[in-house]
Amino acid sequence: MITEQLEIIRLALEEDLASGVDVTTDWLVETSLVGEAWIEARENAYISGLNTVKEVFAAIDPEVVVTPLCEDGAKVRPLNRVVSIFGKASSILKAERTALNFLTHLSGVATRTAELVEIARPYGTKVWCTRKTTPGLRRLEIEAVRAGGGDTYRDSLYSKILIKDNHLSIIGGIESLAKRLEGDLDAEMNLREGKIEVASLYELDVAVRMGWKKVLLDNFAPEQVREAVERYAKDVSLEASGGIHLGNIREYAATGIEAVSVGELTHSVDSIDFALEVDWSVN
Template identity: 35%
Template sequence: MTVALRPELPALMVEEQVRAALTEDLGRAGDITTLATIGPEMTATADMRVREAGVIAGLELARTTFRLIDPAIRFETLVADGDRVAPGTTIARISGRARGVLSAERVALNFLMHLSGIATYTAKFADEIAHTAAKVCCTRKTIPGLRALEKYAVRLGGGSNHRYGLDDAVLIKDNHIAVSRGVASAIRAARAYCGHLVKVEVEVDGLAQMREALSASPDVILLDNMGPDVLREAVAVNAEHWGLSGGDYAGDPRRTRLEASGNVRIETIRAMAETGVDYISTSKITMAAPTLDIGLDISL
């Protein structure tokens, strides 16, 4: 069995995000509180601890924050991104000039708390459906400017990424269909326009539309706001269309993949996954994820 490697963020992307955050926070005069109260010769050691169970994401962003403030600061990680940790776990130890430690603290924690919160919340959804072949996926509903980071956190939590933007995959939604006046015709138009490497997905609101979509062979059909009974029937329609049954269905590379979306909650995702759909997409894992409580405690 192939083991998936943990995702990584490009160093250039990390530095760009951190520089923007520090520029916002330091403003026009820098950290005037720290500059006014802490002498340049003072040093400090600090432990970064989680106060609740969760999945860690964003350590490299935190490391880069301290490095850009003061390259001499030592940032020692005690866990890795993607690790599940218990309350009270020390995830990093920071030591160096106190001014730099204090000035970098908030930005570093903001990245860690936000991304770890997404990874933790995603893991709760992923754990609910771990006994099935379905994958929970994020959407394009992300905070502007942070999409790549948030999608990184989703993967660390055991989720899968949907398209990153409007340019890397086709998703024909209800409004596209309304304007183009046809499901199958919209799929064919997308195939004619895009290269052979671009996946084509179409959203349908019922089984009749699904059958029309299957006639044009999209890569994925998004089943919008359908309950478990209808989703189960949709899986059967897909299997029938491709002449598949039983064990042949799940692994057949020819068939159209099915994605369920709409009204996805932690209480509903298990029943949706057990219908046999391949993917379940939800904005909740990025837009509704609470931050993970992480603190930085000075130990001098």
């Protein structure tokens, strides 16, 4: 796990355990008490976040043994155990809520992604997330999307070029962009590798004449997406975005669009219900 993700875990634990203090556990539970615990699903779900769960417990107590019982991307049913845990009771109790918070949220992302992917797959349409992620959790949420069978076009502003509507507004519109590209030494590569967002079929026509090979159709209705696909899908990679969700993704996928990006994958999903159960009879 990379350093920035470990820092997120540290911050999450710090807001729950100032300097490692849990006043209830420290008062009631002997530090010598050792036992077993496990995390089980309480509903149907696709799993993501198992490595994060391990790192949460390791941050509290490196001697706690955490064993995943499945892999990220696995489908589980109610009462299926996903993690087994052995170690000090006090350590397990201190890590419990933070570990569950990550697991429930990330599995919620993976589960919703898997639901959308299942609908879109027969049409050959890919499901991508956007940059509308929880601050600090982007890499973990993208991993969760991938666990559910989805992906993303770009994970940051520094990774790939994507010209958005506000870029065009600031420079004077898509026609002004065409003029700015004349004589630009980087234009050929950016036209081939980058992507431009368009808000109408007219802007799509202009973008294709300019030479863009990847185009994002922003807030197009399904019938407009179908028209765009019929015109240019053989030569241009087309993605649809804006207002796409579980209730209408089939209509978009049926247009033959290559990919759809769905903001709700990371900003509006329901968490999955998991519980940590304990067994101290081994003592």
